[in-house]
Amino acid sequence: MDKLTEELLELVRLAACDLPPDVERALQRARDAEQGRARSTLDWMLKNVEEARAGSIPICQDTGSLVFYVDHGRDIRTAAVRAAASEAAAEATRRSYLRPNAVHPISGKNSGDNTGLGAPYFHFHELDGDPGALRVRLLLKGGGSENCGVQYSLPDRALGAGRDLRGIKRCLLDAAFKAQGFGCAPGVLGVGVGGDRMTSYMESKEQLFRELDDENPDPVLAEIESELTGKINELGIGPMGFSGQCTVLGVKVGLRHRLPACFFVSVSYNCWAFRRRTMVLEDGRAIYS
């Protein structure tokens, strides 16, 4: 196994088995604010997180799809990164960090190693500056949460949502309400407003890489994020739908310029098993966060 494959294998292991610190902190805060069944549910989640970390065991049985975001200098060959990441995914499956999760869309036959037609998924972005720079971000997106993703085209008459801030907020409340019973709560909403259908969804997933306790530099978006986190939590759905104060750990919103005739609001839901990790090469060494 070459060096890059080994480094990416470690990235996959961390993503699958070691919940990021900001997500764990948010779950702890939520646990401390809850009582009864909601509190014990969060306690079990946190115990699960500790055991997964200690034993390099997947946090959830659905280890999700592998979505790689690769930012690279001009000297980095994208084909080499793709090959190394695919080999890392296959080896991670052999080591049981990942469940075999790539099935043929028609036959349903499982490839057995998380590789296949267009799998894993990659987004490449070339950077200016250091030609040898490499940053790889990995999102493991489980099926229960991915199925809760939704795209609205405003105006939406059924929802009473126009092309304005009020309309956007209605979409987010609707998405969170409809996710109950599907994506394991408490979750996080990544939101893309604007763009075309594809880039709007891309923006919504990009938002999932933000730290949960950061603040949006755009005051209008910061206000939406804070207001909607509060309003969704007032729905009372609670951890795993057992009712309680915490239905979402956060809402993160990004914008893309849109066509005058289009107004998309795209939501990517991520469950409490919020598996995202980053690897950056610094002076030839892999640094993980």
Ligand code: SF4
């Ligand atoms: S929604 Fe998340 S926590 Fe629930 S089964 Fe799917 S991956 Fe696991």
